[in-house]
Amino acid sequence: MDLVNHLEGRLLFAVPKSKSPPKGRLQQATLDLLSGSDVQFRRETRLDIALVKNLPIALIFLPAADIPTFVGEGRVDLGITGRDQVAEHDATLPAGEVSGVEEILDLGFGGCKLQVQVPEKGDMTEAKQLVGRNVVTSFTALTEQFFRQLEGVEAGQKLSTKIKYVGGSVEAACALGVADGIVDLVESGETMKAAGLKAIDTVVSSTAVLVKARESNSDILTLLTSRIRGVITAQKFVLCQYNIPRTQLPVASKITPGKRAPTITALEEENWVAVSSMVEKKRIATVMDELTKVGATDILVMNIANSRTD
Ligand SMILES: Nc1ncnc2c1ncn2[C@@H]1O[C@H](COP(=O)(O)OP(=O)(O)OP(=O)(O)O)[C@@H](O)[C@H]1O
Ligand SMILES: O=P(O)(O)OC[C@H]1O[C@H](OP(=O)(O)OP(=O)(O)O)[C@H](O)[C@@H]1O
Incomplete structure (x- = not known):
């Protein structure tokens, strides 16, 4: 079946997809939440769209990091992702622009913190000691916003801290001499410890959130939100x-x-x-x-x- 041509009239709901099977930290809890809300679907292998059998909804499996963009542009109506990802998306918006992503519910799972980390053995104890130095992260917009505040530099003016993007294994950057500090997610703290790093500040505390496109409103959106809220309340x-x-x-x-x-x-x-x-x-x-x-x-x-x- 050509699923793309069956989306008309359906609420589009973006759910996090796992890039690599062992991880996909938000995926299982999200699938449990859908099942608790009686959202019935079967996902064909390799397909990122699944039509819900018992409700006018289509699920779109997307990387957690991309979900705020799709929701923010109103391409999908609802989404589940990390608050860190929403914050990173919002930090890329021009000053004064209202985000198209609206958080409607804290889902309580997927807890982690985006933290400023430096070598444990070094002499740095505060984030401001990194000003003017090299910082590596996958969250460049939030990191830039954080250091702008520390430096007291307005948007548009040059920042003296050098922020570089890497897509993964951020914690290796200090050991390899690419960075004086990093900004990366910490959950158990094991990765940080194994890399000989310590956290000296927190940029964002995150959990998974249910978000909606600011302009999207419909009976089915209200119904689904209410079902999801019911399951989350029951769990809490x-x-x-x-x-x-x-x-x-x-x-x-x-x-x-x-x-x-x-x-x-x-x-x-x-x-x-x-x-x-x-x-x-x-x-x-x-x-x-x-x-x-x-x-x-x-x-x-x-x-x-x-x-x-x-
Ligand atoms: N230890 C953690 N590391 C990374 N992300 C975490 C962690 N704990 C919770 N999260 C949340 O999960 C989100 C990433 O979820 P996602 O499923 O896209 O990536 P993943 O768990 O790295 O899996 P995959 O690599 O399969 O995409 C983060 O934005 C954050 O909100
Ligand atoms: O505090 P912990 O429980 O150790 O979890 C945090 C680590 O997990 C994530 O990396 P991931 O495992 O996704 O690998 P990556 O570096 O390839 O993104 C994150 O970027 C940290 O490195």
């Missing part, structure tokens, strides 16, 4: 249920205020109530400790498969 929260004496309800409600308010049900046993409330997963252990202290019993925690809370 758990449902906490417990029993508590009614007298302790005000204090317990402060511990588990829920997204809007906790659900309270009367129990057969007089003066006792059952409370059910959404709690952020990362806080649940502390919340359980606090509930126990104020007299809650039968505390149960359940995963949420999906949600639609706002």
Whole structure:
């Protein structure tokens, strides 16, 4: 089937494609998110377009770095990429131009930081010590913006720091004598450590984001965004249920205020109530400790498969 001629009337949704199978850091989590949103498709080998079977949507598999360009120019309506990539795209725009890429949702996965790194054994401790020296990066626009601010130099005026682009293996630049410092992504920090580098500043903190073309708006875009938000919320929260004496309800409600308010049900046993409330997963252990202290019993925690809370 000639897929390109079947795109008419469909929402175009750009999702990150993996260049090399072992990586594609955003790809698996994105595919899980689509599956949780009941976006059904089959991607033919070697094809970068897949028509969604049950919704008027076409998925376009693109490198994460290119997605902000396609979304920004309104060529695709929605996209998933790293906030670092959106920031790099926006940094290339002429001063005062509003970006065509609008962030609508933080997806929570793909966390990393774009950091200024220098040799661990050297004497540099602050990014301003790199001013006037050689800096190598794959993120030239953000790096230029960062050093412009450090140097106090306006756009259009010459920067004294020399910024060079490399497409990968950025961390090798210092060892090879090409750079005095680099600006590169750090996730676990292992690459940086293995290359004998240390981070001295952060340019951008990033997670994967759902973005839309500023001018795109449609019912299907609203529906898909709401489904994706539901899956992300479900992943971030758990449902906490417990029993508590009614007298302790005000204090317990402060511990588990829920997204809007906790659900309270009367129990057969007089003066006792059952409370059910959404709690952020990362806080649940502390919340359980606090509930126990104020007299809650039968505390149960359940995963949420999906949600639609706002
Ligand atoms: N350790 C990391 N290194 C690079 N990117 C990371 C890392 N952790 C999270 N990310 C995010 O993933 C994005 C890159 O994703 P992408 O799938 O294009 O590249 P990749 O993981 O290097 O895979 P591939 O080389 O297959 O393209 C980055 O822009 C960033 O937002
Ligand atoms: O902090 P870490 O968990 O070690 O991850 C960070 C490293 O991963 C990325 O490189 P990648 O593996 O994509 O290889 P590349 O240098 O060829 O881009 C990034 O550019 C860092 O080098």
